[in-house]
Amino acid sequence: MSTDADLIAHSQQLSATAAEATRLVADDLRAAFRAGMDVEFKRDKHDPVTVHDRRAEEAISALLTRHFPGSSVVGEEDGAHEGSGDVTWYVDPIDGTANFARGLAFFCTSIGAVLDGRVVAGAVLDPMTGHLFTADLSGAWLNGEPLRSGGTKQEAEAMLLTSYPAARDLAGHQESALASFAGLVTSYGTVRRPGSAALSLSHVAAGWADATVGTSISAWDVCAAQLIVQQAGGHYLPFGGEGWDHPHFAAYTADLEPTTLTQFVGDLQQ
Structure with missing residues (x-):
């Protein structure tokens, strides 16, 4: 029987892998940004997609399933792929595609890990600033430093x-x-x-x-x-x-x- 400590350690491994996967595609996204690209649309004109979304998701999925064989992957572009393992990854290769496609520097890569219906790990990388937000069952971090959500009261x-x-x-x-x-x-x-x-x-x-x-x-x-x-x-x-x-x-x-x-x-x- 796994203990709470085992679950936390597992979540930390998943978070580290999610972070690695976000960094994997960051250079390509920065290189493509404002370089001119073709834009297609899915549901309507408010829902754009580019070849970079699809390419990034493919690379991310390959890394995740290599590190955790049997993982299921639910991606924005390629849909759900059910595996035999206990981990399900939720992948958005470019959250903010409209911004990315038009040259507005507010977009990110987001990857979360779910075990038994519970989100236990995640990473969000802003490739333009290099800000890497991560979390597991032991805490949350920004570029490796502890993160606290504070601000104004009113x-x-x-x-x-x-x-x-x-x-x-x-x-x-x-x-x-x-x-x-x-x-x-x-x-x-x-x-x-x-x-x-x-x-x-x-x-x-x-x-x-x-x-x-x-x-x-x-x-x-x-x-x-x-x-x-x-x-x-x-x-x-x-x-x-x-x-x-x-x-x-x-x-x-x-x-x-x-x-x-x-x-x-x-x-x-x-």
């Missing part, structure tokens, strides 16, 4: 990062969605729409932003970063379903008093 002084409202939020609910967004803009000192859920969550974990909200996200968007936030002492509130991979989330630092954010979440659940 929303009126706080920075909120959000993708809300996205086009899907506006479809059929434009008036209420815009009213909800107006409430956030009015209540928070600063609201920004940077375009990467994983990197926005990582900034909350570091205390560089105070809160973030995402809607209609996928599991690979948040698998690693939600663990990083929580292991750094911040709060992660998934809603809209069951389990850690809810389609909507709100997150905030250990210090923030999220009155408006809590009301926002409640309104969206009605």
